[in-house]
Amino acid sequence: MKSVGINGYGTIGKRVADAVSAQDDMKIVGVTKRSPDYEARTAVEKGYDLYISAPERESSFEEAGIKVTGTADELFEKLDIVVDCTPEGIGAKNKEGTYEKLGLKAIFQGGEKHDQIGLSFNSFSNYKDAIGKDYARVVSCNTTGLCRTLNPINDLCGIKKVRAVMVRRGADPSQVKKGPINAIVPNPPTVPSHHGPDVQTVMYDLNITTMALLVPTTLMHQHNLMVELESSVSVDDIKEKLNETPRVLLLKAKEGLGSTAEFMEYAKELGRSRNDLFEIGVWEESLNIVDGELYYMQAIHQESDVVPENVDAIRAMLEIEDDPSKSIEKTNKSMGIL
Amino acid sequence: MKSVGINGYGTIGKRVADAVSAQDDMKIVGVTKRSPDYEARTAVEKGYDLYISAPERESSFEEAGIKVTGTADELFEKLDIVVDCTPEGIGAKNKEGTYEKLGLKAIFQGGEKHDQIGLSFNSFSNYKDAIGKDYARVVSCNTTGLCRTLNPINDLCGIKKVRAVMVRRGADPSQVKKGPINAIVPNPPTVPSHHGPDVQTVMYDLNITTMALLVPTTLMHQHNLMVELESSVSVDDIKEKLNETPRVLLLKAKEGLGSTAEFMEYAKELGRSRNDLFEIGVWEESLNIVDGELYYMQAIHQESDVVPENVDAIRAMLEIEDDPSKSIEKTNKSMGIL
């Protein structure tokens, strides 16, 4: 049983904590939190030991009646690996300021820059490159979503060139201060966006150009893909390939699943914890091949799709499992992923 | 074990089905559906026998590979009671056209008119009036929310007059065709709204006037209450009373629960099925008494707050339990309600 800690029990951190807890080869030793909010309270109620990253705030936890086990530094000493889920930019500072000094292996999230971590990770793209490594960054929710479907398509028939337009949710559901309320925002307004190069940190040779924007919704990102193929296949070949690919779901608009909102409702019907959809949802009706180019639309649950990838990264970096497909299968089975 | 059927496995119906299944004194015999959509498919996957309300559509279910057990009429013959969760206005037609002819007891939802059903129901307001009755209507999500907090306040210190402004969500999360996208809509534009009289169908003597509007959100309704009290109490007395009232939660904005979105996030942390918040959430900071008048704000999860009330109504109408508090406690325990 490997000992794992979560630094930053927020949107991603709390999900990774639960996912690790569902495994039989690793366990959560503790999680860190800065503020005595409802997430801190429910973390303790769920049985996680809570460590505080700002020790001077201990009294505020006491006042709130939330039990603190120790400081973040005390937690780090007990770990085989830490999963850093702190806000964008903090992770890289923690790497240099803390983890490297402690000799502690660490996984970072997609908000950190590839160059500052040195290695990026996606279970289907480059699992083996992470085996035994000290630091890795699980690529962002959008990049993970692109890899999940582009990898199997590349395996099936080769990819000449990808064009993708990524319609991103403006904020997560509980980020009530973020907009836009009523606007479409090119983000970035320059083309190409950084998402293409980010895919290339894990799918090294892929030719991909991306454009990105923000829209007033909180549920999921939506991607529009145009993929020039190297060899000739049929739409049915693609469907079959995606159907057999784990962490990808083909969903039918005509069965009532015609929007990101209905995908989220479907996750409720599947009985998923926190209403998460760890899989990438591909609209089956959107799959089409015109003049050797594959078109499709997919939806990405930004809060959860990277969670199983974090579990796999732990296995690779701690050398628990060398075979990516075995780790993926084990993670999926434990989390109920299709 | 009493035999219960759900007519209309949609937003409310599927939740009532799961709630009934969690009881040890009643069971789901089957659920009905009109279209072979993802809700029908997942109903069967979860183990519910599916009956179709439009027999001529059987072939469409077959084509979709969704197993049909029989017709709605066949289901009705097997039941002690049916919970009708069909769209607004259909329930009353079913009562006259079907249930009365079959001599089948039936529970209806708040979309039906009180006069057409004859008896309205809320677990805390008039449970005993429903004992042994053939037909009852569980009042709407908004009315249920008002009763949940006004009943204990009335018990504690008497209510002279209630004024309430109800800021309603424009559509449920998966109703993607409904707006508004960017507007505030007085609904109705006339004052008072129908919600006051609807409360009076279960709290018979309450003096209440309401105003209602729609806003562009899908998560929860929000209520603003101004309650003139009969006898003098302190804010702490009110807090204590609400704290001990089941199906009501006092939540703190300062703990990060400052909006309906964060209430929904809290339900995720509680591990609730479908991310439901069966309880009415009252903002603790909003509770204040000025000049003998109590002010507070509360949030109502329109998709789920009436679900435990449906279970209680079954117990009352089938004479399984005569004591409201025992039914409420039993329902709560089985559903994990606080």
Next chain:
Amino acid sequence: MKSVGINGYGTIGKRVADAVSAQDDMKIVGVTKRSPDYEARTAVEKGYDLYISAPERESSFEEAGIKVTGTADELFEKLDIVVDCTPEGIGAKNKEGTYEKLGLKAIFQGGEKHDQIGLSFNSFSNYKDAIGKDYARVVSCNTTGLCRTLNPINDLCGIKKVRAVMVRRGADPSQVKKGPINAIVPNPPTVPSHHGPDVQTVMYDLNITTMALLVPTTLMHQHNLMVELESSVSVDDIKEKLNETPRVLLLKAKEGLGSTAEFMEYAKELGRSRNDLFEIGVWEESLNIVDGELYYMQAIHQESDVVPENVDAIRAMLEIEDDPSKSIEKTNKSMGIL
């Protein structure tokens, strides 16, 4: 002075009425309306003669104190041409049932099907094909937006292939019943969408494939374009070409115009009637050429971009002006279009 009537004084109709009124070679003889609403009232207050399309409703206009000049049929007799701005699908019925019988020339909007009208129109693409014709359909706001920028690019350097992803507003600002409130909706969920073929009704030989979706905003559509070019040009060549193209504006995100909301705010600063932006706004920062492919993002004000095109179509069909650039210039000058 040619006599023009508007059948359907709604979102498009009222704007075309004002645009025609601003010309010196045509005038509005009257406008039609079905209901005595605020648009009918303000039409009369602005000086338009109001004709009613449902004569049986005359009393309802009387009760509302809105002066009616006559019936739609009486209006049609006074016209050289009618601009039909009725809801989608009604126009084609009016053509067959009314205008053809009267021998009345008519312009239709993009909601009608090309095949039912026979000729589609865009000022920059095929003005000359409409000269003297009896019926023409001004292509939809989205198609007009695509033509506005693709035409000059095609003129400059030739286009091999266009891929476009169109992020559409869910509803117009005043359509408060339409959603989605919080979802991204592939619309249609099949690829390619109908927009590509619609462009081809006016740019006959263009190779174009489109994907389309709906998002929860009311202000503008946003388009993401990927254009493979025939001959080599620089980004500056493209900017210069678009800059000199009428009805196209290059706007800078860095000057505070980073979203559709800010484009609309810019229209306010320009002093535009009804806050309209008749021009297509292209984000200057988004213009880039990678591997011979031009990328850019643009925004389309769905309520108004087709309005000057309607004026030009009147000139072509009534043979007032044979030279497209002269009509465009005249329309622009009178309407203050840049």
Next chain:
Amino acid sequence: MKSVGINGYGTIGKRVADAVSAQDDMKIVGVTKRSPDYEARTAVEKGYDLYISAPERESSFEEAGIKVTGTADELFEKLDIVVDCTPEGIGAKNKEGTYEKLGLKAIFQGGEKHDQIGLSFNSFSNYKDAIGKDYARVVSCNTTGLCRTLNPINDLCGIKKVRAVMVRRGADPSQVKKGPINAIVPNPPTVPSHHGPDVQTVMYDLNITTMALLVPTTLMHQHNLMVELESSVSVDDIKEKLNETPRVLLLKAKEGLGSTAEFMEYAKELGRSRNDLFEIGVWEESLNIVDGELYYMQAIHQESDVVPENVDAIRAMLEIEDDPSKSIEKTNKSMGIL
């Protein structure tokens, strides 16, 4: 002709500039701006002399090709009065740090605190108290909206007590970074909100308690009012009184004006600059009296309702006009206000 300057040419500042320019007894000498954005550019294009508040940034204006006339300090020397429209909190600093030292009269906006300015202002409530004064604060859009309808009602029949629930827009249309996207946010979560006391800074003896929240819309605030009356009147008396009150409009939901979005559309039909609705719109259908208590709903255009009040405040403070009704009438006539 009195000389007026605008410090802060943003949402409010640019509107006040245009309103002052429409008067014959005052003129705009110049406006200030910090950044060379589209508002700066269009200010110059409209003929306003532009002064920069951060002189070190002059080169950035030069690079953008936007003509700068001088620094803010140079502008202040030329003025009889400055209208400070800087962001919340900056105005009070400007008062102490700049205007008092220069002996320059100044008007502030509702974001400043009453205590720091000393006098608050509403044209209908306390115009005379501002005559000849050096500093005054035009109360916020919400408070202005409350005063506009409560003043005439108080005049007609006396007010015992007001309860108001204020459903506020989350952000202005062009504030694309502000949320919420999908939530209702009690703001503040404590009751009563600060709006009641703010009304009392201009309606000194009014008994009023308020609750406030934010919702995901950009167009207008919406208010729900419950007003206990001192003497008995009919609903028709109230309608007649509001009808004859300037800067208040009774609008009918049944004429298609059933939401804030449709009120904004109505402003477009009125041909208003920037689509502004300077008047408070009251839903006629909502007016009702039950048990001596008046209920109604109104909508407030947060970007513009305080603009005519700023013009009136200039007249009072510079002693151009001592009679409030004459200033109001003059302002209204020049701005086309009903």
